[in-house]
Amino acid sequence: MIETLTDYPWHKKTWDKFSSARTRKHLPHALLVTGEEGIGKKQFAEKLVQSLLCHKPSNNKPCEQCNGCKTYTAGSNPDFMEIQIAEDKKQISVDQIRALSKFITLSRSFDFYRVILLHPVEAMNVNAANSLLKSLEEPADNTIIILLATSLNQIIPTIKSRCQLLSLPKPSYRQATDWLQINAPDLSNVKERLDLSFGRPLIALKIDDIDIDKAADFANAILQVVKENKSITEVAKVWEKTQHADLINWQISWLQSFTKQQLMNQNDNKEFKEVSPLEQDLSEIKAHIDAEPSWELYQNILEQKKYLHTSVNPLMFVENMLVLWFKASHPCR
Numbered sequence: 001m002i003e004t005l006t007d008y009p010w011h012k013k014t015w016d017k018f019s020s021a022r023t024r025k026h027l028p029h030a031l032l033v034t035g036e037e038g039i040g041k042k043q044f045a046e047k048l049v050q051s052l053l054c055h056k057p058s059n060n061k062p063c064e065q066c067n068g069c070k071t072y073t074a075g076s077n078p079d080f081m082e083i084q085i086a087e088d089k090k091q092i093s094v095d096q097i098r099a100l101s102k103f104i105t106l107s108r109s110f111d112f113y114r115v116i117l118l119h120p121v122e123a124m125n126v127n128a129a130n131s132l133l134k135s136l137e138e139p140a141d142n143t144i145i146i147l148l149a150t151s152l153n154q155i156i157p158t159i160k161s162r163c164q165l166l167s168l169p170k171p172s173y174r175q176a177t178d179w180l181q182i183n184a185p186d187l188s189n190v191k192e193r194l195d196l197s198f199g200r201p202l203i204a205l206k207i208d209d210i211d212i213d214k215a216a217d218f219a220n221a222i223l224q225v226v227k228e229n230k231s232i233t234e235v236a237k238v239w240e241k242t243q244h245a246d247l248i249n250w251q252i253s254w255l256q257s258f259t260k261q262q263l264m265n266q267n268d269n270k271e272f273k274e275v276s277p278l279e280q281d282l283s284e285i286k287a288h289i290d291a292e293p294s295w296e297l298y299q300n301i302l303e304q305k306k307y308l309h310t311s312v313n314p315l316m317f318v319e320n321m322l323v324l325w326f327k328a329s330h331p332c333r
Contacts, residue, residue, distance in 0.1 A: 010171035029139030035168030038200030119148030
């Protein structure tokens with residue numbers, strides 16, 4: 001069963017681009033939809049699919065009432081095929097792409113569009129990608145292949161060149177906040193959730209209060225190091241067993257916020273009147289770090305990401321990050 005499609009205001013410009021092309025009958029045979037995780041990329045693609053399968057679209061939006069819409073919602077539309085990573089696999093295989101190629105040759109059941117949704121494109125192995133190229137090079141009539149991708153850099157150029165790109169932007173902070181307040185009115189700590197999710201509302205929904213409390217505790221630990229209240233080794237011992245990816249992502253989020261505020265010479269997210277303990281600690285940390293050291297610190301923390309999947313000593317990994325904060329706040333030492 002396909003869930004009811006939700007409206008995402010930041011999708012509007014990209015949707016209008018698709019709608020205009022369809023109205024002018026300039027739809028390509030392949031669409032490559034890209035965007036970050038957590039901004040509704042899959043939902044956007046599902047809306048595209050249903051629009052194309054709909055027998056009576058209104059302004060290119062699905063009517064929800066025709067056989068095309070109803071069978072799609074029920075997961076049984078004969079003119080639609082979805083390809084994704086099989087449950088027990090790590091990649092999209094060449095056999096799955098061969099099934100796509102066979103599907104394209106079949107007669108359409110409703111005499112409208114035939115639609116294929118493939119995601120994520122990056123998960124195709126080399127043989128699968130080469131097989132897909134054949135279908136892209138020899139498009140079938142009234143057939144549209146929709147590809148979903150997070151990272152364009154991981155897609156071979158020959159596939160990209162045969163698709164029309166539809167790029168979904170990340171919502172503004174205000175858009176993400178408004179969307180969460182409308183769709184999850186009982187959600188607490190909205191600002192903290194958005195900060196920890198890098199402004200991606202669908203990921204913010206999955207962040208719980210435990211994550212927020214942990215992040216606040218880690219910010220406080222950094223503050224203690226910055227103010228020289230505790231030794232780096234002592235603090236690092238408390239955090240060495242925490243998921244290092246979480247620690248890195250929290251710091252990247254905070255430093256991005258620092259840089260933005262310093263460049264604009266203002267406090268971020270003024271619409272939030274209440275100041276949380278996390279915000280208080282971050283504000284105090286920021287006061288100890290000037291703009292130039294803050295940017296250098298950001299680059300250095302990003303550099304630490306390359307060690308996430310190595311056998312680096314956990315204690316040393318956390319110590320190295322805390323040393324970077326200490327040096328940024330004490331540039332003369």
